[in-house]
Amino acid sequence: MASSAADLHIFFLPLLAPGHMIPMLDLSILISARGPRSTIVTTPANAKLLRPSLSDTDNPNIHLLTIPFTSDESIQLPENLTGHPIPDITPEFFASLCRLEPHFESLFLTHRPDCIISDIFYPWTATLAKRYGIPRIAFHGTSYFSFTVMSVISLLRLYESVSSFDEPFLVPGFRHNIKMTRSQMSSIVTSPPEFMAGFPASLKETYGTVMNTFHELEPAYADFFKSFSDMRSWNVGPVFLCRRSVDSLRNRGGAAACEVFRWLDGKDAGSVLYVCFGSLARFTAAQLREMRAGLEAAGRSFIWVVTDDPEAEGSVPVTGEEEGSVGFVIKGWAPQLAILEHEALGGFLTHCGWNSCLEGIAAGVPMVTWPLFADQQFNERFLVDVLGVGVSVGSVVNSTRPEERTVVVAERVAAAVEAVMGEGEEAEERRRKAREMKEAAARAVGEGGSSEVDLGRMVEELMALKMNRMKG
Template identity: 40%
Template sequence: MSSMNSHGESEDLQPVHVLFFPFMASGHMPPLVDLAKLLASRGVRATLLTTPGNAPADLPPSIHLYLIPFPSAAVGLPVGIENIAHLPIHQHPNFIAGVSMLRDDFRVALADLRPDAVVADWLLPFAAPVADEFCIPRFTFHGFSNIALCGQVSHFCQPLPPPSSAASGAEEELTFVVPNLPRRIEMLRSQMEDLNAVPAEAVKFIEEIREWEMRSYGVVVNSFYELETEFADHVRQVIGRRTWHVGPVASYDPKPAEEAHECLEWLDESEEPVLYVCFGSMGSFTAAQLRELALGLKACGHPFIWAIRDAADVQQWWPDGDSERREEKRYLILKGWAPQTAILNHPAVGGFVTHCGWNSCLEAISAAVPMATWPIFADQFFNEKLITEVLEIGVPVGATHCSLIPERRPLIAAAQIEKALRRLMDDGGEEAKSMRTKVRELALMAKKATEEGGSSYDDVDKLVSDLRDLKENGMQQH
């Protein structure tokens, strides 16, 4: 008689083998690796497929690593640069071309490994037809919110509505209601990428994503049901996608605090609420905008930690010409990487100026930190709407244009930035009190969702069960 494990499964059965294939970007790799760890902890045999330059240094023994070469030289990129976050914007098309060339190596990996399922990033559309060749079910991992999934589906399926006759030449300032959403969401036309204005090769890439997205077996979502219930229901019931809400995936495997890092020691000494400022791995600004942001931060009256991606030329735009002076320890500049999770969870941090990348939003919510929102591109403007209008746990700084290119985004003045930060950090104001109360409630919900019996915990079990059914019965039963 076979013995049973803690999940009620026969230990004589071979575990389900899942191949995880992340897109090579700093915001895409960690959540899919966390998902692999999560499923491995539930008895899944997990293999991570990536390139040598993206291999995680701390991958646990429970996850097998399968490496394929990245064709840097073939697409005109420096050898060893295998992550899009390490490249200037003008080389992004080269990188996408290189990623597309991984199709054959992916095919070889499937032939070699013969996994029972593939969980691939949505930016790897070629994974779907190749998986189909082997009759392997492919799951999509988006790594963004349900509201963004609703909005992106709506946006990809139809172009921006035409401007009204009253535009008077100020087309970029016109607002429109995003169609086919469960509630009224109004956006500026300039906050949505105009698909009619992107290069032909980008349009082809988007069409390929659109085609294969709807043909995947389902979508694994790094969110929890209670956070955005109406949008989660809309994805399932109206858009018709099979989904599993398993997030926040990082909460199952919390990162240890880097106690020796200087910023945590600096926070320990703070006697006032501190602002944390970070725009992710791909958020860049003009020198003029950085200067306005520095002026706004200093004028708001709160100490701050600012993690700057490209900090080599800080002295050229810093208002007083000396970013190292720190004015009696009122601010700290972190050049490059920062221990973001540890910073947000430090009790001294009272607000987060963020680009609204979904990983950052989830980390702030889990740490009960309200946000000042400054989206830049992609799904970030939808996330801002969720944070500021739906959940009411943040204030918008005033970003109006969707573009990775800094020069295409209008300058936001220091006075406007200061005003938003004062709204966020004013402990005596009713708005700030309300935001802090709501974000604390959401943090508790996030914790409960990932605990045994919680919504995300149960959806992980459901995902593992569905994977097992697919392995045993095949796609025809579903």
């Protein structure tokens, strides 16, 4: 008997961090729109975070199931990376992800899905999928560029070819002139932690990878990845473009969001800088003071999103519009997509997390780049050296610990903001390239676009695999 897409059931297991959970939720929305059933598996505390986004969809094919989060009782880990200062819990947190396996397997045996799409940080899902004869697809939370450049640097140990931490080295094998320093390297590159030991073996058992990017954005690096890894891959991004209701995005922020949009509506087109470093970033009080001074010295209207960080007390303006200031401060969550798409936006000061990079690209906004840790230094090079839509403030130390990073002085902040939002041929060229990327992103997810076609191919291939198993 013929099988339809509605018979296909996929389990999604996102990493327990907002920057990984939300894109995988968006991916499940895109897949379920084609007929398959999607079940997102996470822990109770993270399920509460996902439900508001899930409620925005009206697709009955998407479900949320929970498994318990267990950790070493002596450590008392949070269920999410945002629940504790990153440097203090990262190794233990990632080690605790292995404890999800028996609970996930129990749920798996109850529901018997046809495929597992899991974050790359769950290598054990590849073994589990193989055990039960179904495909595991790995979700990468970064770009082809960052993954391939990191892989080449790690494989060739290029960071050992320099005599100091700030001496640049060239990454060979690519058309673009990519130079980096040892200080910009994540420990994942120079000394991979123990929890990553199972990654290479798991990728050999993985059926393919799905990437939140689009082919036109980084074609050379997508092709390099496929030849380098010898693995199937599908480009399906930007996945957040499945949530295009600006009214819905605006309303999710509550009263604070309504206030900021009233403020934005009174600004000239392209006149406002949006400043946001994601949910995990922390800064010293000294850095926050320099940041504030630099933003105010630039003389541009700005929206600054700050976290609930004790270091920020007294170093940033109060929430809302401060009298005599050109800035508007939001504490906590902000409706970033809707803000970036507002016509008043002219620049985005970002930590270069991949989701934020994509959101800036899809909104057609040039960026001021301020990477902090993980893959962010690599994403900066992609924005600045490959796409030509970014200007760096000069943050060159890759560390989760704010006290280890060199303070970026106010003058450099102001200069980078002016380079992005000012006049002149270079600034206009960045804006032109940003507009081109926005158009390319929209085409990619539209009917017949590269990401739309790739998503369809992935679903069709998973359907064919299921039918072959049924015949066997």
